Amino acid sequence: MKRALSILTLALLPTATAATPSNALVIQTATDIPTLDPVMTYDTGSGQYVENIYETLYQYKGSSVKDLQPLLATGHKASNGGKTHTFDLRKNVKFHSGNPFTCADAEYTFRRALVVNAAESWTWFLSEPLLGTPDNALNDKSITWARITKAVACNTQNQLVFNLAAVDPAFLAKLVFVGASIVDRQHAIKIGEWDGTEKTWKSWVGKNLNDSALSKNPSGTGAYTLVKRDANNTVLRAFPGYWGGAPALQNVIVQRVVEQATRLEALKRGDADIVETGPRPVLAQLRGQPGLRIIDDLPNNTASVIFMNEKISDARALGSGKLDGQGIPADFFSDVNVRRAFSYAMDYGRYIKEVQLGQGMQRTMALPDSFPGYDPKVKKYAFDPKKAEQYFKRAFGGQLWKNGFTFTAHYRAGAVAQQTLMELLKQAVESINPRFKVNVEGKQWSEMLRDSKDGREAMILIAWVPDYADPDNFINTFYSSQGFYSPRLNFKDATIDAWVRQARSTTDSAKRDRLYSLIGNRAFEQAPFLLMPAGIGFTVVRDNLRGVSAEQFNPMLSFSYTGTYWRELSKK
Template sequence: MKKLLVLSSLLFAGAALAATPADTYVIQSAGDIPTLDPESAYDTASSGIIANLYETLVSYPGASLTKLEPRLATKWSITNNGKTYTFDLRKNVKFHNGDTFTCADAEYTFRRNLVINGGESGQWFLSEGLLGTASNGKDDKSVTWAKISNAVKCNAAGQLVFTLPKVDPAFLAKLAFPGQAIVSKEYTTKLNDWSGTEKDWQSWAGKEMQGSDLSKKPNGTGPYRMVRQDANTMLFTAFDGYWGKKPSIKNVIRQKVPELAARQQALLRGDADRIEGASRTVDEAQIKGKPGITWVDDLPNTSSPAIFMNWNIKGKDYIGSGKLDGKGIPANFFTDVNVRRAFSYAFNYDQFAQDVYKGKATQRTMALPDSFPGYNAKVKKYDFDPKKAADAFKKAWGGDVWKNGFVLNAAYRANTPTSQIALEILKKNVEAINPKFKVNIQPKQWSDLLKERNSGELPMLYIAWAPDYADPDNFINTFYGSTGFYASGSAIKDAQIDAWNEQARTSVNATIRNNLYTKIGNRAYDQALYILMPAPVAWIFYSDRLSGEGLTKATYNPMTDLEWSGLTKK
C-alpha cells in the first residue's frame, strides 16, 4: 500500500512515470470520462472503465459475438414461451465497500435503470424489452410503478426474475451491456439516490445522472476499485475481496492527455502502456514497428461511423440567422432530401479511406457491421460526385440554397484526427461547389458533444456507434427508427422504415428479418439519411511489456471492453 500511495502522489503532482513498474498499467486517452454511474453510461470511454469496476449478470466469453457466459449469474432458464427469464445468482460476492451482493441489489439495479432511464443513458433498450416502451415514467404515462416492480423481482428462492410483455430475442444479450452492471442497493440509496421504493420513483424518472454521487464514488463487485480521481487522472487498484481470479496487475492509471504527440511519446518512452491513437495513417507512421511496441492488425470492427444531419436543430446558437439568407440555415434545413443527397454526393469516400486508413476500410451500404446478420452488400451506396451534389443543391428548398447559400456548423470530438479529417474533406468539397456555401468545423469535448447531440442542438456531427448487444436491431433501430436512440439528435422520421423496423423487431424468423433490413437499407439510401463513413479494419497497439486476454487475434472481442484483470506485464 505504501508503494501505491507514493505512486498516487507522483501521479497527481503531474510527474512523469517513465519505466512504469510491472504491477502498474497506464492508459492515456484524448478525452474525459463522462460518468462512472452505470445507469447513465452510454459511451465507450465510460463503459471501458465501468466494465472493470462493476459486473453484469452475463458476459461474452473470449472472442465470441454470439455466446454468453455467467458472471454475477451462475445459470438461467427461459420459460413462459420466451417471456420469463430466471437467474440464479452468485454467492459470496462482495462490493468494494464490503457489502455482500444479494438478489436485492440486482432487483434494485434494474428497477433503478427503468425508473431513471435518463436522456444520457442506454437504458432505453432495457425499458423496451421489459416495459414495452423506450421512455421513462416522466415522458410516458403508461410507465407505472406496478409495471416496473412486476418486470423485475426476486422470488422466494432468491432468484432474479424478469417478465417481458412480449418476446425479445435480443434480451439476454442486452444484459451483457456494461450499463446493466449491478450496484449496491444499500450503498447507493445512502448517496441521496432513489430509495428503491414506490414513494419517490416518479421524482427520479428521467433524471440526469452522469454527475451523480455514485459516479463520483463508484462501488462495484469488479476486480478493480477506484482509489482517487481528479479532472485529468484516475487511479485504480486491484480489489482484495474480489470473488474471482486475482488480477496480476495491481494498479491502473487512466490519464487524460489531449495532445496526440504527447500520448505517442509517452508510449514510446514507456510512460504509458496503451494510448488512444489517431488514424491508421498516423498510427502506422508514428507507432508501428517502433521498439517496444506490439501491433495487432486485421481485427473485426463492429462500430458504425457516420455523419449525422439533424432534421430539427434545437441549438439556436448553431444556426446563425436561422434563415436561408447566406448567413445561417433554418432549423429544418435537412428535412429536404435534396440537401441530404447533396451532402452525401459531396463526400469523397475513397480519399477518406486512403488518407485515414491507408485504404484498409470498407464503405458499407448500411449502418450495420458487415459481419452482422441482415447486412446486404447489394444495397446502393453513394459515391463522390460533385456534379450530382451541385444538381441536388440546385433543387434544394426550391432553389434558395443555391441562390442564397448557407453557413453550416459541424461538430466532432476534440482531439480525434479521424473525425476532424472527415469533416475537413466534406467542408472542402461543399465549399468548392458554390462560393456561397460555408461549413464551419467545431471540435467539442466528448461529454459536451454527447449532451448536445442527445438534446438535438447540433446541426451536423461525426460520430460512431459501437454496439450494445450483438443483434442487428441494435444498429437498425438505433440509426433508422424514429424512436431509436439517435432520433433525439437527428429527428429522423420515415413512416415506411418505421413499419419495416417494427416488423423486424417482433419476428424471430431470421429470413424475414434480413429481408426487412434490406428494404430499410434501400429506403435509407434513397432518402440519404446519413453519410455513411468507410469503416476501417480494426487494429490495436500497445507496449510489448503487456500480454493477455483481448490483446491477440484469437482473444480480441469488439463487443467487450478490455478487462484489466486478464492482463500481465513484465
C-alpha cells in the first residue's frame, strides 16, 4: 500500500516533468465514481473500475462486439429450446479476500441482482428474461423466492444453471455486461450484505446500494484490487493471486480532474498516460506534441437522436397550445408530415464537416454499424429544404404552413457540439418559412432527463451507450413503444412493435437481421426521430503505453479510454 501511495504522490506533483512511473498507469478523468457495487453499476464512471476489479462469466473476444469467449466460465451450453443455459466454471480462482471462487458465488451474485433490482440498477434486463418481468418484488407480487431460486441455481455438478421464463437471444451478451460481474459471497455476507437466504430477501428488494458495504470494500477476481478511494483519487494495485498471471502494470492511479485544459496539459507533460480529452476539436491542440500517440478511426458504439415528442405533457412547452404561430399543440409531432419535414431540414453533411471535422458517418439506423443486425441499405434522410417545405405544407391540412409555430428545443447545457447541432436545425427550419420559430436552449442534464422521461420536452437530443452488444439493446430502446426511450417520444407503430417482439423471441440470427432491416425501413417512413451522424472515435495516449491500438480497441470496453482491460497494458 505504501508503494502505491508514494506513486500517487509523485503523479500529483504539479511541477513534475518526468514521465509517469514505468510500473504505473495514470488516468485523468472528469467523472466521479457513483459506486463500486456491481449490482448498481450502470454508468461509465463506475464501469472502468468494476471491469478491472471484478470479472464476468464471459468476455468480448479481442476487438469484436459479436464474438464472446469464456472468462470465469470455461464453457456454456444452451438447451430446452434456448430457455436453459448451463455454465462450466473455472477452477483454482481466488477472490481478493483469498476466498476461492465457487459456483455458490455465481449463484449468490445473480440471485442478489434479482432480489435487489433497484430503480437505479441495470438488473431489470436480467430480471426480464429470468422472471418474465423487469420489475422487482415490490412492484410485481408474482415474484417469489421460489421463482428466484429456480431462475438461477448450482446443480449437483457445480455448474451454474439459468432457467429462463422465455427465450432471449441476447442472454449470453447480457452476462458480459460489467454489472454482471461475480462477487465474493463469503466476503459480502461478512461485511453486512444480504445473507443469501429466504428469511431476509424481502428486506433487500429495491434497495439503493450505490454506497453499500461492498461498494466501499470490493472483493473480486479481477487483476486489480482497490487500495484507496476518495473524491478525487483512486488507487489500485495488481492482485498477486490473479489467476490470469501478473499484469505488467503494478499500479493504477485515476485522478478526477474536472478542467479539460488541465487534463490536456497533464497528458502533454507526461503527468498522465491517458486522459478524458473531450470532443474531436481538441486534437488540434495535441497533434504534433512530442510523446503523444493519437489513435484515430475507432468504432463508435453509441447512437444519438433528436426526439420529437408526439404527446407533450407540459403546458409550458406548448406556448399558446395552438397552431397560431405562438405555440404548438400537444400532438404537434404526431403528424408524420411534421416529422418528415424536420428530418429533411437537418443538414447532416454540414454537421459532419463543421462539428465532427469531417470524421463522421450518417448511419441508416439507431444501431452501431459494428453490431449484428445493422443494414447499410436501409433508407436514410438527406438534407433537402425543398422536400422539407413540401411536407411542412401538407402538415395539419395546411394550417401549419399558414399559421407557423413556436416551440423550444433543449440540449445538455455546456455541450458545445449539441448546441451547434440544434442551432443548425433551427437555422434550416426558420429559413423555410418566417412564421417558423425554434428556440434553442441549454438545460441541466439531470433536469432534461427527468422532464423528458415524464414526456414534458417537445424536442431534445439524447444518446444511448449500449449495455450489451446485441442489437436488441438499441432496437427495443429506440423503436418499441415499450422501450426505455418511449416516454420521451411517445411514438407507437403496431407493425414495428410486432417486428421487435419477433426479433426478441428468436435465436435465428438471419431472421433477426431481416426483421431489423424491416424495422429500419419502416422507421424511415414514419420518422420517429432525427438520426444524428455518428462521430468517428479516437483516443490519445503517451507513446510509451502499449496495448492500446485500433486493432485491439473494443468499444464496449472504452470506459477508461483504452478500449481494453488494464491487465493487457504495459509500458516500454
